[in-house]
Amino acid sequence: MSHKVISSIEVKNMCLEAGADAVGIIDIERKGIATERAGIERVYPKTKSIIAFMRAANRENVISEARYVANDELHRTGDEVTQISRCVIRQLNRSGVRGAYVNESWPMDMNRWPGKLWDVSHKTIAVEAGLGHMGLNRLVLHPEYGSCISLNSLLIDAEVDDYDHPLEKGPCIECKLCAAICPTGAISIDKPFDPMACMTHCYRENMIGFQDWIDAMISSTSMDEYLNRFRQDETASMWQSLSFKIQWKCGYCMAVCPAGSDVSDQFLRSRKLYMDDIFKPLKERKEPVYVLQGSPSEKIAAKNKAKKVRVVKPFIKRPIS
Numbered sequence: 199m200s201h202k203v204i205s206s207i208e209v210k211n212m213c214l215e216a217g218a219d220a221v222g223i224i225d226i227e228r229k230g231i232a233t234e235r236a237g238i239e240r241v242y243p244k245t246k247s248i249i250a251f252m253r254a255a256n257r258e259n260v261i262s263e264a265r266y267v268a269n270d271e272l273h274r275t276g277d278e279v280t281q282i283s284r285c286v287i288r289q290l291n292r293s294g295v296r297g298a299y300v301n302e303s304w305p306m307d308m309n310r311w312p313g314k315l316w317d318v319s320h321k322t323i324a325v326e327a328g329l330g331h332m333g334l335n336r337l338v339l340h341p342e343y344g345s346c347i348s349l350n351s352l353l354i355d356a357e358v359d360d361y362d363h364p365l366e367k368g369p370c371i372e373c374k375l376c377a378a379i380c381p382t383g384a385i386s387i388d389k390p391f392d393p394m395a396c397m398t399h400c401y402r403e404n405m406i407g408f409q410d411w412i413d414a415m416i417s418s419t420s421m422d423e424y425l426n427r428f429r430q431d432e433t434a435s436m437w438q439s440l441s442f443k444i445q446w447k448c449g450y451c452m453a454v455c456p457a458g459s460d461v462s463d464q465f466l467r468s469r470k471l472y473m474d475d476i477f478k479p480l481k482e483r484k485e486p487v488y489v490l491q492g493s494p495s496e497k498i499a500a501k502n503k504a505k506k507v508r509v510v511k512p513f514i515k516r517p518i519s
């Protein structure tokens with residue numbers, strides 16, 4: 199079997215030229231990615247090294263109160279990340295290196311529903327490869343671009359002459375704005391991140407909400423009963439997500455995060471201006487917040503009078519471990 203060792207600098211330049219904003223490379227034996235190894239091997243069993251890279255999204259879109267503008271930008275950054283991955287893999291192929299990229303997010307393995315659907319956690323890989331550290335918002339924060347980034351991982355069958363390591367210090371400045379803006383309480387200062395709270399709201403038009411929609415259509419005995427569960431605007435919104443791409447209902451923890459040199463100066467110069475321009479429009483945005491019946495989110499969401507609490511039936515029972 200051939201033993202390929204390629205230049206780290208050359209691979210990184212290849213990624214940067216293809217459009218990546220930052221790149222790091224780690225080897226498959228790295229202890230910090232032990233939880234990812236089985237998934238990596240499922241996707242590409244010959245993996246010897248993993249290239250982690252990120253591309254920054256346009257921040258002004260991501261922070262916009264017009265959330266369709268933020269969502270479009272995040273989808274397009276995700277598509278660009280996929281394009282960069284394909285371009286780099288094809289170029290590596292020309293020098294005899296083979297590899298596979300892992301989907302940026304969706305589609306995932308729905309055969310495993312309601313289990314863990316994804317094979318490789320890009321955040322874990324990115325942290326090991328020195329692209330940043332997770333903040334209180336559980337997003338990877340890059341020292342320059344902060345949270346408004348998309349990540350991807352390329353699995354390749356060659357060794358690299360120089361590997362990267364985690365950054366010594368994370369860019370989170372512990373301002374706690376992510377916890378203060380989170381409409382569901384998924385992010386809090388003293389409790390672990392609550393993925394189900396986030397998923398029920400932010401992913402309302404993804405698989406959980408979709409199943410709730412089917413349930414509403416089948417079990418409603420009249421149009422009034424259906425409209426009680428899915429108002430006209432909610433049905434229209436579901437149509438939009440299914441016809442185009444999912445419209446996330448939130449992402450505010452990404453929008454308000456001032457970590458990263460690109461934006462932290464703005465926050466540190468005038469906290470008041472930052473709150474007025476970026477935090478308040480989202481905090482005071484009139485919108486529905488979706489919560490599971492009887493969950494802590496139900497009470498947390500009700501505290502913000504700008505939000506209309508919409509209770510979702512907890513029919514998906516999944517142990518989170």
Ligand code: B12
Pocket residue numbers: 272301302303313314316317318319320321322335336337338339344345346347348349350390391392393394396397400401446447448449450451452518519
């Ligand atoms: C599953 C998932 C989600 C889930 C869970 C998020 C989470 N923190 O794990 C939900 C639906 C909540 C979610 C929401 C969002 N996500 Co998401 N998501 C993923 C996915 C597919 C895997 C995440 C992962 O690896 N989690 C495991 C570990 C690494 O996360 P953790 O925080 O250390 O640990 C928690 C989880 O393990 C959780 N947990 C344990 N068991 C289970 C089981 C299930 C079913 C779930 C959901 C969670 C869960 O509990 C742990 C404790 O908090 C990745 C794509 C990928 N393949 O990597 C994108 C990804 C993490 N998401 C991303 C984004 C942008 C978002 C949103 C902003 C979407 C949006 N546009 O509004 C929100 C932000 C929410 C947040 N603050 O995290 C980006 C993050 C970029 C960055 N800067 O870090 C990623 C990396 C996609 C990408 N390629 O760029 N996401």
Ligand code: SF4
Pocket residue numbers: 376379380381382383384385395396397399400448449450451452
């Ligand atoms: S996306 Fe929204 S609900 Fe989910 S963690 Fe971020 S702020 Fe909270």
Ligand code: SF4
Pocket residue numbers: 333334335336369370371372373374375376377454455456457
């Ligand atoms: S909003 Fe503040 S506390 Fe939350 S992750 Fe960003 S820098 Fe850290």
